Amino acid sequence: MTDTSQLLNKILSVPKDNVLYLIEKFPGNTGLFASNGNVLYMVLNDESCPYMNVKTDFLNLHTNIFVSAFNSSAPSFESGYFNSVELLLTEPNDREANLSAFINLCLAHSTYMKGQNFISFFDSLVSLFQLPREQQYKNLVGLMGELLLMEYIYLNFKEDLSQYWHVGGVSSRLDFTCPYANFEVKTTTTDSQSFTVKHNQLFVNSEKNYLVTVSIEENNSGCTLEEIITRMLKDSNYCNNLRFSVNVEKEKRRVSPSEINSRRFVLKKINAYHATDINPFVNIPNCIEDLSYKLNLLPFSTTSFLEILSKR
Secondary structure (H helix, E strand, O other), X not given: OOOHHHHHHHHHHOOOOOOOEEEEEEOOOEEEEEEOOEEEEXXXXXXXXXXXXXXXXXXXXXXXXXXXXXXXXXXXXXXXXXXXXXXXXXXXXXXXXXXHHHHHHHHHHHHHHOOOOHHXXXXXXXXXXXXXXXXXXXXXXXXXXXXXXXXXXXXXXXXXXXXXXXXXXXXXXXXXXXXXXXXXXXXXXXXXXXXXEEHHHHHOOOOOXXXXXXXXXXXXXXXXXXXXXXXXXXXXXXOOOHHHXXXXXXXXXXXXHHXXXXXXXXXXXXXXXXXXXXXXXXXXXXXXXXXXXXXXOOOOOOOOHHHHHOOO
């Protein structure tokens, strides 16, 4: 794949003549095109989507539109009916970040979904590009913790947690919803054993729930967020699903772009606690709602991941 800045220059340099210009060929009948200063991801409509035309602030969806190849402008594509989603590159400050996220997700859709379920894919893109750009350090720390947990579990137990990560999108009750266990992850860069928990989130229907604490340290010998993501995606044995790719791009957009490649972290330790073992309030009056509090985990015993994963 061409460097994002080079690709952006290529897209912006094509004539604004309402013609589609092939920029990058993806697997199968999918690819990136440029037209009038914007970029389009196009897929042959072999799943017979009906005609649709949907526009948002950053994206345009067109399905079942006829595209004719001519003058060798798209030598790798034959004429036919296609589905397309267009990313509008109208915000100069966000062009590269938006283009990078768009390309990564389109390539993931092409690779993992073979161009199918196009409408659902568009809905995922809409959700992504409507997210606020919260550039906060705590988002970076939280995302690093969840990714390091996934890597730790795979390397030590050969279990791929990526397929269970944020299964409900931004409305997920817990960070990982597995058939055998659910994990709520709390990440810290300090030595504190106190973590803020939402009582109903963790302790209602808690038989399979675990609180997982991830302790990391900012250290120049560690890895950046971009490095761990690249490392995980290069391993073909896990994290090779569309959900992971979508969730990674969503979470990256909540982190300061300048910190994705600059702040480095090392993993210190990971602990798991069964929710029933650490529940401080067995009975909560019905008049109490949305109870949150800091829970000090120092007095409680941990549960081994070997025991947790034995329930698979």
